[in-house]
Amino acid sequence: MAYHRKLALVDDRTGLIVMASLFCLIQLLVITLRIYARRLRRMRYGTDDWLAIIAVVFVLGLNGVFLAGTIQGAITGHSQVVDDWPVTSPLEHLAQKYKYAFQTTEKITFGLIKLSILFLWKRMISPIRWFQVSCWVMIGVVIAWMIAFFFATVFQCYTQWAWNWAPISFFLTQCTNTLDMLTVFTATDIVTDVIIITMPVPIIWQLHLPTIKKVGLTGLFMMGLFTIGAGIARMYIYLVTSYDKEDNPDFIADFTLFMLWSAIEVNVGMIVCSMPVCAPVVSKFRDCIVIRLGSKGSSHLSHQRGKGSKEYLTDRSENPYFGDKTSSYEMGAYRTTIASREPMDEINVEGPLETRSGIVVRTRISNTFE
Missing domain, CATH: 1.20.1070 (Rhopdopsin 7-helix transmembrane proteins)
Structure with a gap:
């Protein structure tokens, strides 16, 4: 050979x-x-x-x-x-x-x-x-x-x-x-x-x-x-x-x-x-860079939201990987509740749970890789 x-x-x-x-x-x-x-x-x-x-x-x-x-x-x-x-x-x-x-x-x-x-x-x-x-x-x-x-x-x-x-x-x-x-x-x-x-x-x-x-x-x-x-x-x-x-x-x-x-x-x-x-x-490092680069425009964004906008966003910059509260997004007639990120390391393939008031996000793979 x-x-x-x-x-x-x-x-x-x-x-x-x-x-x-x-x-x-x-x-x-x-x-x-x-x-x-x-x-x-x-x-x-x-x-x-x-x-x-x-x-x-x-x-x-x-x-x-x-x-x-x-x-x-x-x-x-x-x-x-x-x-x-x-x-x-x-x-x-x-x-x-x-x-x-x-x-x-x-x-x-x-x-x-x-x-x-x-x-x-x-x-x-x-x-x-x-x-x-x-x-x-x-x-x-x-x-x-x-x-x-x-x-x-x-x-x-x-x-x-x-x-x-x-x-x-x-x-x-x-x-x-x-x-x-x-x-x-x-x-x-x-x-x-x-x-x-x-x-x-x-x-x-x-x-x-x-x-x-x-x-x-x-x-x-x-x-x-x-x-x-x-x-x-x-x-x-x-x-x-x-x-x-x-x-x-x-x-x-x-x-x-x-x-x-x-x-x-x-x-x-x-x-x-x-x-x-x-x-x-890597995600935390990326978030830190984004926060630093966007810090100059954050006050201007807050001023724009205070003029009558009905969209309320919860700031997750303090702890982007853990939390005990849910973040609520009110946009028009719909309300979506996003479950807080927990220290988990598994994939839940059951997918999102649909309700009349919105969608509760349950896909755990995002918590592992984000």
């Missing part, structure tokens, strides 16, 4: 060091915003939050492995190639060690991120029984997937631990068929991501929300497509470098490409995992 495609090499060591360092800072920022969002909405930490916190520790560990390997030259280095095959060298020995550490840790990391997203879906869309069952099924699949590939990687050379960083020719002949194992791993990683990311989409389009709101929520969930794209790129690179050694004999250069896209995928996945939870923080 030969693809006959020589891949471009990655030699910018400084650029990769900067990238890995930025990834570490971004992950710390994202998890901090997630914790702040829970405190902002006065919500207890759920299983999804604890899994995300554990996952970010593993993500930082992966970034650390990538950063250390780049600094020491194991990443962005090159193998000594003789007769279209890499020759054993101290650098190759070092690269094998980093590869084993990275590939072992990434199995747990990917699994934790997927589980965090599934438990988030489960908590948000709690009233729908079939969706809850689907979440539990996928949780079981992901746990089995994570454990199976973790132990398969740990014991890929049985209990001969030194074989894991032996010369590449010895490793490929004496250990298990790691090429096929990693092919199955990358393929199933993409499949599970597609299923998990698209699970809430049918629910969103059943909600009693404006179409523009549905499109926005769908777009938020579909941010996971960036993770899927990185996974596809990683799988393509792995297939080319693993099954076309004639055109890609530089083991260390191939290993660099594979780890690079794995690092991108896991960091983007961690960001996507926390984005729905961090939405209230």
